[in-house]
Amino acid sequence: MSIFPKTEQRRRRLMLVIVLVFGLSTSLILLSLPGSGGGAGAISFFYSPTDIVAGKAPAKRNIDIGGIVVEGSRKQLDDGVTVQFAVTDMKNNITVRYKGILPDMFEEGKGAVAKGKLDDKGILVANIVLAKHDEKYMPPVVKKALEKQKLNSTLKLKQ
Amino acid sequence: MLAELGTFALIIALCLTIIQAGFPLIGTLRRSYFLDGAGRIAVLVSLGYFLYQSRATTELYTLLIPALLLASTLTVFSLLGTIGKYYQQVKKLSAQAYIIRAVLLIPCLLAILYSIFIVGFTKPLVTTATLILSLTALTNAPRLRRNLFLNGSLTFAVIASALVGFSTSIIPAFVIGRFFSPATFGIMILLLIILAICLLLLVALLVIEICGNLKDIERLKGLSRYSTFLRMPLLIATAIPVLMMIVLIKIVGGYYTTPNIIALTVITILIVVPLLHRQIYGYHFAELTRSAGLGQFVFTLLALGILVTLFVNSDFSVRYVAENSNTALPLLYKVTAVWGAHEGSFLLMTLVLSAWTTAVILFSRNLPALYAARIISIMGLISIGFLLFGLITSNPFTPIYWEQVNFAGEFWEQLKRVLENAKDPSLAAVLNKFEISAESPVSVKFIFGNTGIELFTAFKDYNLSDYYTTFRRFVPEAEGKDLNPLLQDMGQAIHPPLLYVGYVGFSVAFSFSIASLMGGKLDSAWARWSRPWSTIAWAFLTLGIMLGSWWAYYELGWGDWWFWDPVENSSFIPWVVGTALIHSLAVTEKRGSFQSWTVILSIIAFSLSLLGTFLVRSGVLNSVHSFASDPERGVFLLIFLTLIIGGSLILYAFQAPKIKSIGRFSGFSKETFLLVNNIILIAVAATILWGTLYPIISNGIQDRSISVGPPWFNLYFIPLMLLLALLMPLGPMVNWKKHDPKKLLMRVLPYAVASILVGVVFYLTVEKINWLIAICITIATWVTLGSLEILFYRIRRMKTLGRALSSLSASSIGSMVAHIGIAVFIIGAAFAGINSIKKTEKLAPGQSYTVNGIKFEFVSTRFVEGPNYNAYEAKFNIYDKGKVFAVYPQKRFYLKRTQLMTEAGIHWQLNRDLVISMGKPLNTFVKNFYGQAKHELTQARRDHVAKLLKTTSWPITIKYKPFMRLTWLGAIIMAFGGLIATLDKRYRLFSRKKLATMQAPATDAKLKLLDEKK
Structure with missing residues (x-):
C-alpha cells in the first residue's frame, strides 16, 4: 500500500489540497488570536468578579463576566428599562447594568453570563445577558470561576 | 429454598462462562487468528466479573462442584469427538457447523446481557466486559469452524445457558410474580412456556447434531434446505435472553424498559449476523438482517410509544416523566414533552435512526444482497451505540426510586x-x-x-x-415538575424530530460509503444509490435548522434568528459538509471521479453529526441551550465517536489504494467548479468548527475562558458564502470534462450586467440600503437569474416553458430551485441582519412609540389564566402605512416551575417582522400577583390588579426586522429543491433489469455462487 499518489497529476492535486488545508488552518489560528480579527465583540475573554476587582480585565473592551446573581441585588433603574444586578463568585461582586429585557430564565441566586464593557466606575455595561434555559445547567465558565474560589463544596449552589 | 436456587443460578452462570471460555482457548490451539487474544481477554474479564459478582452472595468453594462437573462433561464430549471414528466425516460437516457457530453466539449474547443488566449499568468493569464479550461473540464463532469435535459440548453449552436463563430469571420472577396482578402472573407463565419450547428446540438441535455426527453426513451437508426450519429455533433461542430481561427488569420495577432491550438484542443480531455472513449462509442471513432491522424499528417505536403513554397518563413513578411533565400540562405538550429533555430526545433520535434503517431496508431490495446487508449491518452498528448509550447513561424509563x-x-x-x-x-x-444488605x-x-x-x-x-x-410511595411529587416553559410550544413538536431526521440521515450516506469501502469498490453505482439518501437527509436538516432558527426567534427571545451559538453551530456544520457531499456525489455519480473525497465527506458529515450530539449532550460547551451535563455521557459518546471515526478511517486507509478514478477533466469544467464549491464549503465548515471549538481549546491550553462572538463568525462566513454564491450559477451551466471559458462568459454576461445594475439602482435610490446590502442584492439577483438561465436557454430553443421544463431532469430543476432558495435567503439575511432595529422603552397603556415610521400604540393590559400558568396580556395596535394590526404579547408565569416566559407578539409580512416583547411590570403588586397559586387569586385581588394594570408601565422591547421571513422562506425553498432532486427518474426507475446490466459495486464471488445455486 503506497501512501503517495502514483501519477504526477494526483501528486500535484494532493499538494494543492495539503497547502490549502494547511494555509486555512494556519490562518484560522492566527485570525482567532485575540485582537487580530473580527472587530468588536468577536472574541472576548471571560473574567470572574475577583479578576475584575484585581484589575486584570481591560477597560473598554468586550469582556464576558459570569457568576451567581446576588440575591436581592436586582433592581430596575428609574428609566424603567435599565436593570442593574450584581454577580458574585462568592468572594467579590461586580455590578452589571443592562438596558433591555432580561432573559426569562434569569434569576437571583442562579448563574448568569453578561457580555459587555467595563465603564470608569467598574460597572459592566452589558449588551447581552445570558441565562440558562435549563435550570440544572451551570455554564462551565461560571462553575470554574466558582471552583477557583473553592467555595463550591461548602456553599450549596442552586444548580 | 428458592433463594438458594437464585444463588445456584449464579453459580451455573459462572460455570457457563468457564465453558464458554474453554472453547476459544481450546479452539485457538488449532488455528490462531489474530483476534484470539481478544477472546482470551474476554474470557478472563468475564470470569473475573462473575467471580466478582458471586462474591457478594455466595462462598467461593460452592462454585467448585458444578464447575468440575461441567468441565468433565466437556472433556468427555471432546474425547468422544476426537477419538471417534467419525472425525474425518465430521470435518466435512460445514453446513451444520455454521448453525452451531450461530448457536454459540447465544451464550455470548446471554453473557453480555446478563452482565449488563444484573449490575444495572453502574460499573465500568461491566461495560468493559460487555464490549469485550461482544468481541468474543464476533470472533468466537468462526474460530470454532473446524473444531467439530467440540460440537457436542457446544450444544450442551447452549442448553446450559438457556437453563441458566431459566433459573436466574424465571424462577425468581415466578415467585415474585405472585405478588403482582393475575395478568402479570399470566405473562410469567407464558414466558415460561416459551422458554420451555426454546429449550425443546435446542434439544432438537442437539439431536440433529448428534445424528449428523453419526449418520449420513453428505445428506446433512445440504442442510440449507432445512435452514428455514433451523433458523427459527435459533431466532427463538436468541429471544431467550430477551425474555429473561423482560422478567428481570420487571422485578426491578421498570416495566417499560423492555422494548428498548429487545431492540438492543435484535440489533445485536443485526450486526453480528452479516459480519459472519461470509462464513454462514450468505443470502439467507442477509434476509435475517432485514427482518432484524425491522424488528428493531418496531421495538424502538414501541418504546417511544410507551414513553408517550407514560407522559399522557402522567405516570410520575418514572423519573423522566416526573421531571418533565405535569398534570396540568395540555395534552399536546404532554406528548411533545417526551423529547423535551435529554433522555427522551435521545430515544427519539434512536428511533429516527432505526426509521432510516427501515427505509434503507425497504428501498434496498434492488441492491446486491451482500451490499445491502453490509449497509444495514453498519447502520446496526451505529444503532448499537445509540441503544447502548440510551440504556447505559440515559434511560428515560428509569423508575424514580432508582436514584433516591x-x-x-x-x-x-x-x-x-x-x-x-x-x-x-x-x-x-x-x-x-436484610440488615446486612441495608447498610448501604x-x-x-x-x-x-x-x-x-x-x-x-x-x-x-x-x-x-x-x-x-x-x-x-417514594415518588416525591404528585404533580410532576412540569416541562420547561420554553418548550411548551408548537416548535417543540416539529423542530427536534425534523432536525434529527436530517442529523441522523447522514448515517445512511455513511453506511453506503463504508459498505462500498468494505467491498473495495467505489463506483458510480454507489454514488447513484447514495445520492437520493444524502439529499433527503440534507433537505430535512435544512428544514430542521430553519425551524430551529424560527423557533428561537419567536420563543427563546434571544432577539435574533441566528446566534452562532455552539448548539446551533453543531447542527449547521454537518449541514455545510452535507451540502459539499451532495455536490461531490454528483461528480462521483456522473463522472466517476472524486470517490475518495466523497467517501471522506460522507464520513466527516456523519462524524460531525455525532460530534454535534457529543457537544450538545456532554456539557463541554458554554451554550445557553446545551443539556444538563453528565460526564459519563460525554465519555461514552467520545468513545463511540472515536470508534466510528477511527474505524472508518482505518478501513479507508486500507481500501483507498483500490479506489480508481476514471473521469479526467480539464481546468475549466463542471468538475472544477464543484471542486471549488467543495473547498469553499469545507473552509466554511472548518471555520465554524474552529470558532465553536476554540473556546474549549483555548481553555485547555491557556487556562483562559473566552467566547467567540457572532462578529467573528460573520467576518469569515459572509465573504466565503458570498464568494460561493457568486460561483453558484456557473456550476450548472458549465459542461462536464471541458468548457470554453469565453463561451461561458458570453452566455452569462447579460445576466451579470443586469445583476450589477439592479444592485447599483437599489443602492442609489433606496436610502436604507448600504453597500453590503447592495452587494447582497446584486449577488442574489445574479444567483436567481443565473440559475434560471438554463431554463431560459431551453425555452429559447423549445419555445414553451412546459417543454423546457420537461426536458430538464428533476435533479437539475431541484438544484435550480435550491439555488434560488439561497438567493432568497441572502436577501432576507442581509436586510434582517443589517437593517434591524431594536428599541426598549418604558411604556404604559395609552402611550405609543414610533419605530421606523411605524406607530405602536399600547392599548391595554389584562390578566389571563392558562392551564399551568398565569399571564399578563398586552394589546398593541400597530399603525403601518394606514393599516392597523393588533398584536397580543404576553408575560407568563409558569406556576410549577416558577419560571417566567415571554411570549412575543409578532406581526409579520413578507417585507418585515414586528416583534413586541414585555419585560417585568414596574409595579410591585402586579409583579407579585401572577406568581401566586390560582386559589389565592381572590376576586377582590383580581379587581385590584385590573385597576392597577390600567396605569402600570412596562419595559417594552420593539424589534423591526425587514425581510425576516425571507431567510426561512429561502431555507424552505432549498429543502424543497432537495426533495425535487430526489424525485429524479434515474433513482426511481432503478429496476432489477437495469441492475442486471450494471456492475454490482461489491461483487462477491461467493455470493454470486449462492445466488446461482438458488
Whole structure:
C-alpha cells in the first residue's frame, strides 16, 4: 500500500489540497488570536468578579463576566428599562447594568453570563445577558470561576 | 429454598462462562487468528466479573462442584469427538457447523446481557466486559469452524445457558410474580412456556447434531434446505435472553424498559449476523438482517410509544416523566414533552435512526444482497451505540426510586414496621439477613440477591403491599415538575424530530460509503444509490435548522434568528459538509471521479453529526441551550465517536489504494467548479468548527475562558458564502470534462450586467440600503437569474416553458430551485441582519412609540389564566402605512416551575417582522400577583390588579426586522429543491433489469455462487 499518489497529476492535486488545508488552518489560528480579527465583540475573554476587582480585565473592551446573581441585588433603574444586578463568585461582586429585557430564565441566586464593557466606575455595561434555559445547567465558565474560589463544596449552589 | 436456587443460578452462570471460555482457548490451539487474544481477554474479564459478582452472595468453594462437573462433561464430549471414528466425516460437516457457530453466539449474547443488566449499568468493569464479550461473540464463532469435535459440548453449552436463563430469571420472577396482578402472573407463565419450547428446540438441535455426527453426513451437508426450519429455533433461542430481561427488569420495577432491550438484542443480531455472513449462509442471513432491522424499528417505536403513554397518563413513578411533565400540562405538550429533555430526545433520535434503517431496508431490495446487508449491518452498528448509550447513561424509563438516595432508609423503615407487626420468627430471620444488605442503599443487586427473593417468599402471606406500590410511595411529587416553559410550544413538536431526521440521515450516506469501502469498490453505482439518501437527509436538516432558527426567534427571545451559538453551530456544520457531499456525489455519480473525497465527506458529515450530539449532550460547551451535563455521557459518546471515526478511517486507509478514478477533466469544467464549491464549503465548515471549538481549546491550553462572538463568525462566513454564491450559477451551466471559458462568459454576461445594475439602482435610490446590502442584492439577483438561465436557454430553443421544463431532469430543476432558495435567503439575511432595529422603552397603556415610521400604540393590559400558568396580556395596535394590526404579547408565569416566559407578539409580512416583547411590570403588586397559586387569586385581588394594570408601565422591547421571513422562506425553498432532486427518474426507475446490466459495486464471488445455486 503506497501512501503517495502514483501519477504526477494526483501528486500535484494532493499538494494543492495539503497547502490549502494547511494555509486555512494556519490562518484560522492566527485570525482567532485575540485582537487580530473580527472587530468588536468577536472574541472576548471571560473574567470572574475577583479578576475584575484585581484589575486584570481591560477597560473598554468586550469582556464576558459570569457568576451567581446576588440575591436581592436586582433592581430596575428609574428609566424603567435599565436593570442593574450584581454577580458574585462568592468572594467579590461586580455590578452589571443592562438596558433591555432580561432573559426569562434569569434569576437571583442562579448563574448568569453578561457580555459587555467595563465603564470608569467598574460597572459592566452589558449588551447581552445570558441565562440558562435549563435550570440544572451551570455554564462551565461560571462553575470554574466558582471552583477557583473553592467555595463550591461548602456553599450549596442552586444548580 | 428458592433463594438458594437464585444463588445456584449464579453459580451455573459462572460455570457457563468457564465453558464458554474453554472453547476459544481450546479452539485457538488449532488455528490462531489474530483476534484470539481478544477472546482470551474476554474470557478472563468475564470470569473475573462473575467471580466478582458471586462474591457478594455466595462462598467461593460452592462454585467448585458444578464447575468440575461441567468441565468433565466437556472433556468427555471432546474425547468422544476426537477419538471417534467419525472425525474425518465430521470435518466435512460445514453446513451444520455454521448453525452451531450461530448457536454459540447465544451464550455470548446471554453473557453480555446478563452482565449488563444484573449490575444495572453502574460499573465500568461491566461495560468493559460487555464490549469485550461482544468481541468474543464476533470472533468466537468462526474460530470454532473446524473444531467439530467440540460440537457436542457446544450444544450442551447452549442448553446450559438457556437453563441458566431459566433459573436466574424465571424462577425468581415466578415467585415474585405472585405478588403482582393475575395478568402479570399470566405473562410469567407464558414466558415460561416459551422458554420451555426454546429449550425443546435446542434439544432438537442437539439431536440433529448428534445424528449428523453419526449418520449420513453428505445428506446433512445440504442442510440449507432445512435452514428455514433451523433458523427459527435459533431466532427463538436468541429471544431467550430477551425474555429473561423482560422478567428481570420487571422485578426491578421498570416495566417499560423492555422494548428498548429487545431492540438492543435484535440489533445485536443485526450486526453480528452479516459480519459472519461470509462464513454462514450468505443470502439467507442477509434476509435475517432485514427482518432484524425491522424488528428493531418496531421495538424502538414501541418504546417511544410507551414513553408517550407514560407522559399522557402522567405516570410520575418514572423519573423522566416526573421531571418533565405535569398534570396540568395540555395534552399536546404532554406528548411533545417526551423529547423535551435529554433522555427522551435521545430515544427519539434512536428511533429516527432505526426509521432510516427501515427505509434503507425497504428501498434496498434492488441492491446486491451482500451490499445491502453490509449497509444495514453498519447502520446496526451505529444503532448499537445509540441503544447502548440510551440504556447505559440515559434511560428515560428509569423508575424514580432508582436514584433516591434515601430509599434504603425509608424502605427499611417501612419493612421494619411490617416485620414488627408480623411477629413471625421466619421473618425475623429474613430481617437479619436484610440488615446486612441495608447498610448501604438498597441496590439492584440486593433485589436480585437471594435475600430479596427470600424476603418476597416470606412476605407473600403478609399484608405488605406489593413491591411496586411500595416503590410508588417514594415518588416525591404528585404533580410532576412540569416541562420547561420554553418548550411548551408548537416548535417543540416539529423542530427536534425534523432536525434529527436530517442529523441522523447522514448515517445512511455513511453506511453506503463504508459498505462500498468494505467491498473495495467505489463506483458510480454507489454514488447513484447514495445520492437520493444524502439529499433527503440534507433537505430535512435544512428544514430542521430553519425551524430551529424560527423557533428561537419567536420563543427563546434571544432577539435574533441566528446566534452562532455552539448548539446551533453543531447542527449547521454537518449541514455545510452535507451540502459539499451532495455536490461531490454528483461528480462521483456522473463522472466517476472524486470517490475518495466523497467517501471522506460522507464520513466527516456523519462524524460531525455525532460530534454535534457529543457537544450538545456532554456539557463541554458554554451554550445557553446545551443539556444538563453528565460526564459519563460525554465519555461514552467520545468513545463511540472515536470508534466510528477511527474505524472508518482505518478501513479507508486500507481500501483507498483500490479506489480508481476514471473521469479526467480539464481546468475549466463542471468538475472544477464543484471542486471549488467543495473547498469553499469545507473552509466554511472548518471555520465554524474552529470558532465553536476554540473556546474549549483555548481553555485547555491557556487556562483562559473566552467566547467567540457572532462578529467573528460573520467576518469569515459572509465573504466565503458570498464568494460561493457568486460561483453558484456557473456550476450548472458549465459542461462536464471541458468548457470554453469565453463561451461561458458570453452566455452569462447579460445576466451579470443586469445583476450589477439592479444592485447599483437599489443602492442609489433606496436610502436604507448600504453597500453590503447592495452587494447582497446584486449577488442574489445574479444567483436567481443565473440559475434560471438554463431554463431560459431551453425555452429559447423549445419555445414553451412546459417543454423546457420537461426536458430538464428533476435533479437539475431541484438544484435550480435550491439555488434560488439561497438567493432568497441572502436577501432576507442581509436586510434582517443589517437593517434591524431594536428599541426598549418604558411604556404604559395609552402611550405609543414610533419605530421606523411605524406607530405602536399600547392599548391595554389584562390578566389571563392558562392551564399551568398565569399571564399578563398586552394589546398593541400597530399603525403601518394606514393599516392597523393588533398584536397580543404576553408575560407568563409558569406556576410549577416558577419560571417566567415571554411570549412575543409578532406581526409579520413578507417585507418585515414586528416583534413586541414585555419585560417585568414596574409595579410591585402586579409583579407579585401572577406568581401566586390560582386559589389565592381572590376576586377582590383580581379587581385590584385590573385597576392597577390600567396605569402600570412596562419595559417594552420593539424589534423591526425587514425581510425576516425571507431567510426561512429561502431555507424552505432549498429543502424543497432537495426533495425535487430526489424525485429524479434515474433513482426511481432503478429496476432489477437495469441492475442486471450494471456492475454490482461489491461483487462477491461467493455470493454470486449462492445466488446461482438458488
